[in-house]
Amino acid sequence: MSSIISAKWAARLLSGAAVAIAAAFAVSGAANANNDPDNPVINGQPFVGSTLTVEIDPTSYRGCGAAAGPDYRIYWTRDGEIMPSHGTWWFYHLSEEDRGSKIEAHVASNYPCEPMVVHSGPTPAIAASNRANGFTGRGASELLARTSSGTLNLYSKVNGAWEAPRTVGWGWDVFTQLLSPGDFDADGNSDVLARDGAGRLFLYGGTGDGGMFPGEQIGSGWNVFESIFSPGDFNGDGTNDVLATGFDGTLYLYPGDGAGGWLPPSVVGSGWGVMDAILTPGDFDGNGTVDLAARDGSGALHLYNTDGTGGWGGISTIGQGWDVMRIIGGAGDFNVDATNDVFAIGSDGRLFAYYGNGAGGWTGVEAIGQGWQVFTAVF
Numbered sequence: 001m002s003s004i005i006s007a008k009w010a011a012r013l014l015s016g017a018a019v020a021i022a023a024a025f026a027v028s029g030a031a032n033a034n035n036d037p038d039n040p041v042i043n044g045q046p047f048v049g050s051t052l053t054v055e056i057d058p059t060s061y062r063g064c065g066a067a068a069g070p071d072y073r074i075y076w077t078r079d080g081e082i083m084p085s086h087g088t089w090w091f092y093h094l095s096e097e098d099r100g101s102k103i104e105a106h107v108a109s110n111y112p113c114e115p116m117v118v119h120s121g122p123t124p125a126i127a128a129s130n131r132a133n134g135f136t137g138r139g140a141s142e143l144l145a146r147t148s149s150g151t152l153n154l155y156s157k158v159n160g161a162w163e164a165p166r167t168v169g170w171g172w173d174v175f176t177q178l179l180s181p182g183d184f185d186a187d188g189n190s191d192v193l194a195r196d197g198a199g200r201l202f203l204y205g206g207t208g209d210g211g212m213f214p215g216e217q218i219g220s221g222w223n224v225f226e227s228i229f230s231p232g233d234f235n236g237d238g239t240n241d242v243l244a245t246g247f248d249g250t251l252y253l254y255p256g257d258g259a260g261g262w263l264p265p266s267v268v269g270s271g272w273g274v275m276d277a278i279l280t281p282g283d284f285d286g287n288g289t290v291d292l293a294a295r296d297g298s299g300a301l302h303l304y305n306t307d308g309t310g311g312w313g314g315i316s317t318i319g320q321g322w323d324v325m326r327i328i329g330g331a332g333d334f335n336v337d338a339t340n341d342v343f344a345i346g347s348d349g350r351l352f353a354y355y356g357n358g359a360g361g362w363t364g365v366e367a368i369g370q371g372w373q374v375f376t377a378v379f
Contacts, residue, residue: 037056037057037107037116037118038056038057038118039118039119039120039121040054040055040056040074040105040106040107040118040119040120041054041055041056041120042054042055042103042104042105042120042121042123043055043338044338045130045132045282045283046094046103046123046124046125046126046127046288047094047126047127047128047129047130047133047182047232047233048094048095048096048098048099048126048127048128048129048133048183048188049094049129049130049133049137049139049183049188050093050094050130050132050133050139051091051092051093051094051139052091052092052093052094052103052105052123053090053091053092054074054089054090054092054105054120056074056107058072070110071109071110071113072107072108072109072110072113073089073107073108073110074089074090074105074106074107075089075105075106075108076092076103076104076105076106077103077104077106078098078101078102078103079101079102080104092105094126095188096186096187096188098126099126099127099128099186099238100125100126100238101125101126102122102123102124102125102126103122103123103126104119104120104121104122104123105119105120106118106119106120107119123288124236124288124289124308125236125238126238127232127233127236127238127239127240128182128183128184128186128232128233128238128239128240128256128258129182129183129188129189129190129240130182130232130233130240130282130290131180131181131182131190131230131232131280131282131330131331131332132182132282132330132331132332132333132340133182133190133332134156134190134331134332135154135180135189135190135206135210136156136208136209136210137188137189137190137208137209138158139332139333140156140157140158140332141156141157141331141332141333141334141341142154142155142156142157142210142331142332143155143157143331143343143378143379144168144178144180144192144378144379145372145375145377145378146172146173146178146375146376146377146378147374147375147376148173148374148376149173150170150171150172150173150174151167151169151170151172152167152168152169152170152172153165153166153167153168154166154167154168154210156210157334157368159336160334160335160336162368162369166210168210168211168212169212172194173376174196174197175194175195175196175377176195176196176197176223177194177195177227177228177377178192178193178194178195178377178379179192179193179228179229179230179379180192180193180230180379181193181230181232181240181241181242181256182230182232182240183206183240184203184205184240184256184260185203185205185258185259185260186239186258186259186260187205187206187208188208189205189206189207189208190206191203191204191205191206191212192204192206192212193218193228193230193242194215195222195223195228197223198220198223199220199221199222199223199224200217200219200220200222201217201218201219201220201222201228202215202216202217202218203215203216203217203218203260204216205260216260218260218261218262219262222244224246224247225244225245225246225247225252226245226246226247226273227244227245227278228242228243228244229242229243229244229278229279229280230242230243230280231243231280231282231290231291231292231306232280232282232290233290234253234255234268234290234306234310235253235255235309235310236289236308236309236310237255238258239255239256239257239258240256241253241254241255241256242254242256243268243278243292245272245273245275245278247273248273249270249271249272249273249274250267250269250270250272251267251268251269251270251272252265252266252267252268253265253266253267253268253310266310268310268311268312269312272294274296274297275294275295275296276295276296276297277294277295277322277328278292278293278294278295279292279293279294279328279329279330279342280292280293280329280330281293281330281340281341281342281356282330282332282340283340284303284330284340284356284360285303285305285358285359285360286339286358286359286360287305287313288308289305289306289307289308289313290306291303291304291305291306291360292304292306293318293330293342295322295323295328297323298323299320299321299322299323299324300317300319300320300322301317301318301319301320301322301328302315302316302317302318303315303316303317303318303360305360316360318360318361318362319354319362322344324346324347325344325345325346325352326345326346326347326373327344327345327372327375327377327378328342328343328344328345329342329343329344329378329379330342330343331343331379334353334355334368335353335355335366337355337363338358339355339356339357339358340356340358341353341354341355341356342354342356343378345372345373345375345378347373348370348373349370349371349372349373349374350367350369350370350372351367351368351369351370351372352365352366352367352368353365353366353368
């Protein structure tokens with residue numbers, strides 16, 4: 001499992017609410033727990049719809065309870081406030097109410113253990129629901145695929161197995177580009193953006209169960225761009241954004257305003273005209289920020305790390321020979337190992353899953369479907 005939050009803060013002496021909780025278990029002469037337990041570590045993606053889990057060393061507390069009950073308990077805080085509604089200990093499911101906040105996990109010793117509290121580092125500010133969360137709100141790896149006749153089908157792969165596909169739209173052949181920005185209108189559901197031949201951009205709000213509301217025009221003149229794609233929250237303000245490449249290779253950022261509209265655009269790169277495919281795998285290297293991948297004319301695949309504030313980190317080459325693939329993209333976690341993956345469709349119609357290792361590399365590749373040559377767009 002890839003951890004996006006690895007900081008371990010020394011937190012032996014706490015103030016405020018944490019101390020009050022620890023003090024509730026304090027008694028004179030209490031049995032000792034491990035005097036130096038590891039701080040908990042949070043695993044998971046920091047966006048609405050994903051589930052955070054906490055990793056601890058339970059042996060640090062084992063035995064001090066003297067069979068009087070659990071030796072420790074886990075609780076969560078949001079911006080420092082205890083969240084009693086998240087009483088499942090090990091899990092915290094992120095909702096729209098968490099957006100913009102930072103989450104921490106705490107471990108407190110129970111009576112008669114010596115009073116002690118340790119805690120994780122905070123998550124990044126929780127962002128809007130990411131494309132990797134899928135279209136049905138289950139965190140599943142889901143694909144939308146358009147046929148040449150304009151039919152739009154939803155393919156869900158849940159717990160490693162395909163569900164029966166279902167048709168979710170007709171007449172989509174009028175669009176020259178389709179993409180999902182994740183949640184673009186702040187209702188917690190993943191949406192779809194579609195550009196038609198006249199350059200008009202439409203938002204199709206997701207219903208949260210795989211369906212969509214009628215389209216709403218949110219822009220015009222988008223035919224000046226060669227490619228449009230959405231990495232998620234690129235500038236770290238908690239809302240999902242759109243990137244677009246001009247025909248001269250200039251890369252533009254169109255920040256989402258969190259309500260289905262835009263903030264002023266800016267230039268964030270140049271020279272992208274050498275790339276013939278750009279995909280958005282989400283957080284591919286496990287550092288908590290969204291990434292981009294791009295294929296150049298020689299078939300090399302490059303990973304572009306971002307700094308989470310609208311800028312860039314490092315660049316690395318993560319593959320060769322990708323020019324044999326007709327379509328490549330990112331759609332979340334295909335093999336349910338809590339790391340994001342990449343899909344690719346070959347000229348023979350086979351669908352491949354390239355499994356990410358959570359650190360910017362791969363663990364393997366597998367053919368997971370066939371007959372996908374009938375689709376003109378998959379995203």
